[in-house]
Amino acid sequence: MREETAVGIGAPPAISLKHVSKTFGGVHALDDVSFEIAQGEVHCLAGENGCGKSTLIKIITGVYQPDAGLVAEYFGESVASMTPNDARRRGIAVIWQDLALFPEMTVAENIAFETLVGGRPRLFSFGKIRAIAQKALASLEVEIDLEERLGRLPIAQRQIVAIARALVSDARLIFMDEPTASLTQSETNALLAVVRRLSARGVSVVFVSHRLAEVLDIATRVTVLRDGKLVGVYPTEGMTQSRLTELMTGTRFDTAVAARDTANNAPVLEVRGLTRRGEFSDIGFVLREGEVLGLTGLIGAGRTELGHTLFGMTRPDAGTIALDGRVLHLKSNRDAVEAGIAYVSEDRLALGLVQPQSIADNLVLPVLGKISNRAGLISRAARDDLVRHWLTELAIKIGHPSDPVATLSGGNQQRVVLAKWLATEPKVLILDSPTVGVDVGARAGIFRIVRKLAESGLAILMISDEVPEVYFNADRILHMAAGRIVGEYDPRKFELPDLEAAVYG
């Protein structure tokens, strides 16, 4: 199978690996997987966490050695073993999700880093660094202030810096691990444009991404792995998101609209004329019992800011928030929690969970009052009961409740976040981007929980910038742009593409 690329038909593949296996302590991380990328191709490596994606990348870059030795061709040259240095010399670069850049150094220093270190100690000139960086950025057709400290740039631009750094060391094949995980839609589009330019210059790019829409948009072919085995290599032409999800997880998922008619349910949360200068203005909506209300819009539309105000983290300048007909005056988020409002933050790593602490302690953090006696002493028995109850309720698969929460997968972490808020017995649950960094299979699990909660009467406000997510899971959708609600949609009466067009513009 040959794809049409900038390099053209007949050029040897950038990389070709045959029948690679790798075991760790008896567990097959990779089981007889073959992998090929054409020069200049944009390829996608898809699969759930633990399917072997990282292992495959680490074998290609020489970090791991396959069990039975390497049988591979790198740019047409047979290779029998590989080391990280050798891989780098052959033009293979990996941009891991954490980017591995230096936040305290300038953009120019970050880009030219590899020419600064390595080799014999020598003096370097700032002029030369600037020139190298300038050239790399110009080739990507982007402009970033070379003197800015990297740590001050938004993540999207740091991503570009990481790509530029790879180009400086003459990369011909770049692996990008979840490059768009924390980017907004417009930033993602800009990144995809850069990837297309790389491809046009003959640089191959392998995308590892959870976001299937963009995978299908950018890649020409997709390699799907599941449990360390190769499921297959498919052209993206004609591939759908639901088919790809099936291939990755091995199970079928409903992507039917789940919306129900909730117009006659009793109102729970009523928001009127809510305004906070510089963030959002004149927000009004009613959230009903048992309803999943989707709130979508681009990042910067004021969705998260609205969520913060509803949760009592910030004070509105005007307008009212009423719960069960009673107007709330929230002075802190503790007031909101006590009134019955819970908020699942979009930033699970930094705000949702206290990562180094235990699963049990994270779970009881918002409900310390419930498990302590009048003297303020926590009852261990009450704590263990509560933890056991919620771990069972949400089917959280863990080793032990005393393990640090950081050891859990994204999906299980998100379940712990849900559990800790459900333990407060809220009337209103605000979910801010509930599936960020969660596997496709695990996402379906999260949405099943959301659906079950709604059916038990909980009122849910679901904030997300992924339109399909709200389209398939909400009963009603509000569209927010520039701090205002600009439209309301019923998923049963609108097609997804129309809604996407309205939101993404």
Place this chain on the structure above:
Amino acid sequence: MTRAISWLRKSYGDDVLGLLAFLCVVIVGFSLATPRFLTFANFDSMAFQLPVLGLLTLAMLAPIISGGLNLAIIYTANMSGLTLAWILNINGGVEAGPAAFALGVVAALAVGTFAGLVMGLIVAYVGAHPILVSLAMMIFLRGLGEFLTRGGDISGFPEYLRPIGHGVFLGIPVPMLLFLAVALIWHVLLRRARHGFAVYMIGSNIAATTYSGVHSRRTLTLIYTLSGFICALAGILMLTRFNSVRVGHGEALLLVTVLACFLGGVDPFGGFGRVVPVVIALFILQVLSSGLNLLGANQHLSTAVWGLFLIAVMVIRYLVANQRIFGKGKGT
């Protein structure tokens, strides 16, 4: 015995067992080295020496767990002692009555608590780094104290204060009882109470803790306030132990308290640490120092041994942690 060990292991982990084992090793070692170690007189003197350092270490412990530090502990203690001395002095010095002493203790505790409260408020509400805030407080208190005392000693206190610093109750030195009582309360507060629970979470991630509906700022303020209160207790104890007050007294203990915390397995980045192992670490330090002293070693040498000891513990912890990781890797 095995039951006791498995209970300790379950409740406190291998670290406490390791520290206890080490304590035994040093005690046995010194007992073999000198016949004067395993004597009542020696243990008695250790039990009188430890509590001042012990109280100051407890005052350092909670701020470290909360992700901060309290560099002002010594001068907060000095300032509290100074307050008590001043009130005793204007009420007749050696002649001062119990009422004056009671008033002085209340005032001393108030001064220490207030110093802690101010630091807590600034750390929690201004968001300044605890190192800077407590450093500023330390320098302020030192300057103020030296100004008020002109660098001299204040002494001459009533005779009835002696039992507090030198007395024995039920066979245990009074200062030791005071220290153990505070350690127990501190242990319960940190491990069982809501505020204590929040201190650990704040130490790991204050933003996420606040998002969970915890009044993090209130808790942080409380922790520094209580730290100040314990400093005041230490200050009062120092006054009765040494029968004099001088600003700068115990200055060398500041970093020793930090050392004791780290020996006791407290995470320097906050979020983890317990009272029990820290108390054991304090006993180890005291035994090392007293034992070396009995062997006729110079006081400075025992300081050097403390430093070496901390380095050794860090290396051992690293090796144990890594061995555990490798062990797990093989298993799965």
